[in-house]
Amino acid sequence: MAGKDTRCGVVALAGPPNAGKSTLLNRLVGSKVSIVTHKVQTTRAQIRGIGLDGDCQIVFVDTPGIFAPRRRLERAMVDAAWAGVGDADVSVVLVDAARGADGDVDRIVKGQSAAGRQAVLALNKVDLVRREVLLAQADRLNQTGVFSDIFMISALDGDGVKDLQAHLTSRMPNGPWLYPEDQIADLPLRMLAAEVTREKAFLNLHDELPYALTVETEAWQDFKDGSVRIDQTLTVARDSQKGIVLGKGGQTIKRIRSQAQVDLEADLQRSVHLFIRVKVRSNWAEDPEQYRRWGLRFDV
Ligand SMILES: Nc1nc2c(ncn2[C@@H]2O[C@H](COP(=O)(O)OP(=O)(O)OP(=O)(O)O)[C@@H](O)[C@H]2O)c(=O)[nH]1
Ligand SMILES: [Mg+2]
Structure with a gap:
């Protein structure tokens, strides 16, 4: 408008x-x-x-x-x-x-x-x-x-x-709208999808672990039948953290994955095949690229 x-x-x-x-x-x-x-x-x-x-x-x-x-x-x-x-x-x-x-x-x-x-x-x-x-x-x-x-x-x-x-x-000034009428967010879908998984990780993990992890969407593939395949990486800083994120018999990551999938299907209104790989990278929080991607300044 x-x-x-x-x-x-x-x-x-x-x-x-x-x-x-x-x-x-x-x-x-x-x-x-x-x-x-x-x-x-x-x-x-x-x-x-x-x-x-x-x-x-x-x-x-x-x-x-x-x-x-x-x-x-x-x-x-x-x-x-x-x-x-x-x-x-x-x-x-x-x-x-x-x-x-x-x-x-x-x-x-x-x-x-x-x-x-x-x-x-x-x-x-x-x-x-x-x-x-x-x-x-x-x-x-x-x-x-x-x-x-x-x-x-x-x-x-x-x-x-x-x-x-x-x-x-x-209190808003006069002026043209900055976004189309039907737009509700300006984060790309793959980043919103990474946030959904990070929310479920926060809810299922405790102590320092939620703060030691980050989630990225690596691939997004739309299929003809309307479904989508989303591949994500959940990165932690240490091997011991990876063990906790996976949980006994993989049960913790399974729970995170299925909760994220439910929300993503509701948000995207289509069926979602969600794959989450857990990776260890000790210095992810020191990687300038992580900051750039999320619009954060690295050196402050
Ligand atoms: N009882 C009650 N709980 C609330 C209300 N608003 C938010 N909460 C709860 O407070 C907690 C934190 O809410 P968030 O919206 O994540 O808070 P935030 O300020 O964005 O937090 P950060 O992103 O961590 O800075 C959640 O458990 C919410 O459900 C409220 O009006 N009443
Ligand atoms: Mg918040």
């Missing part, structure tokens, strides 16, 4: 790890674009989802959580999050109201303040918190002066999300 009456803008969703940014992105877009788990640091790169509200197209940018990074990949993730905030027309800072404002929230407030930027605060997970606690948190965060507006929402059940969305729509 490219008439003079259209509006279009970019909204960044930022916040500490696990605040519910990806859950909110999926709700705003109305479809699952970004993977969600109960573990921290699930999202590793900027993931764009495209939402429509009447004549207004909003490009929502889901970002990795902002925390105190140590490893290279973590630094690149936090860098990508701040870059998302810097490039947006409006940024929304999500805070997990059940966890409250902590060091990560303080860091974000300081960053916004240093850049002279205002953000919209979304206190999320209101379904888990008593009203008095919520109001006290809103009051404390309001006093920082970096929030132009405050919304109380549940990204999970949708409570308050309509009001937030209406506010964001009202």
Whole structure:
């Protein structure tokens, strides 16, 4: 749509790890674009989802959580999050109201303040918190002066999300749409498919393992009967990790594979033959190519 009456803008969703940014992105877009788990640091790169509200197209940018990074990949993730905030027309800072404002929230407030930027605060997970606690948190965060507006929402059940969305729509500038009307994501399908498998790996593996792995789609073959064959590599850093990912008699990787297949078939609306090879590569997190592929900066 490219008439003079259209509006279009970019909204960044930022916040500490696990605040519910990806859950909110999926709700705003109305479809699952970004993977969600109960573990921290699930999202590793900027993931764009495209939402429509009447004549207004909003490009929502889901970002990795902002925390105190140590490893290279973590630094690149936090860098990508701040870059998302810097490039947006409006940024929304999500805070997990059940966890409250902590060091990560303080860091974000300081960053916004240093850049002279205002953000919209979304206190999320209101379904888990008593009203008095919520109001006290809103009051404390309001006093920082970096929030132009405050919304109380549940990204999970949708409570308050309509009001937030209406506010964001009202703040988008006039301009032509950036994407075709029916587009909801801008990540290539093979990368979305790799993310689905990474989500299932996160859910089936524990401790440090989810953070020691990466998933790539190596091949994608469409068949005449409408089905697709997807070949992926799940890379871990050590042999011992490979053993755990495979599980006794291969049962863990089988579970990851079949869960990913179910989601992929639902997303793609066709039957999927999914093959996952588990590979060991000690230095994958030091390979610049990994970063380039996901739009991350290597040296930050
Ligand atoms: N009860 C409740 N849980 C929520 C809500 N929003 C998100 N969650 C849960 O919080 C967890 C983290 O959600 P994500 O959307 O992955 O959080 P994130 O901020 O994207 O996390 P990272 O990508 O790791 O930074 C998941 O288990 C969600 O189901 C909410 O409004 N209420
Ligand atoms: Mg996320």
